[in-house]
Amino acid sequence: MLKNKSKILKQIIMIKYNWKITGLKKAPKLGELSNVVTEINFLYTGTDENGITGYFNSSCSIKSPSSESFKLITDLTEEEVIGWAKKNHEIYYMRESINEQIKNKITPTNEDVTEVSWLLREDIQP
Secondary structure (H helix, E strand, C coil), rough: HHHHHHHHHHHHHEEEEEEEEEEEEEEEEEEEEEEEEEEEEEEEEEEEEECCCEEEEEEECCCCCCCEEEEEECCCCHHHHEEEEEEEHHHHHHHHCCCCCHHHHCCCCCCCCCCCCCCCCCCCCC
8 A cells, every 4th residue: 555655646746736726606695694615626737747737626615704813705816716626625636646647648548449430439329
């Protein structure tokens, strides 16, 4: 098991990861607070040194802030919201998924067979 983790860690070192927030959901009113962010949609991308990319697209719910820690939506930075998403997702799992996608692009193991004419194609319905 440790051997597998060391292989994955070697892959992680060679891949550049990037967060992008793709959407936010809010509660117009939550207790005494207004326009409270309740969900984050994000895209986590990994690109290897050859430009091959894998993606992890997801969302997460976040806890309601206290009135002391609450910030207006217009005052939030992308870095703050990425921090919230990081706290709510298992980075190791996301990187493992991206690494597997990249590995499968480099060495495909599940491509469609097109060399025979007798297969029923999906675009032709009986």
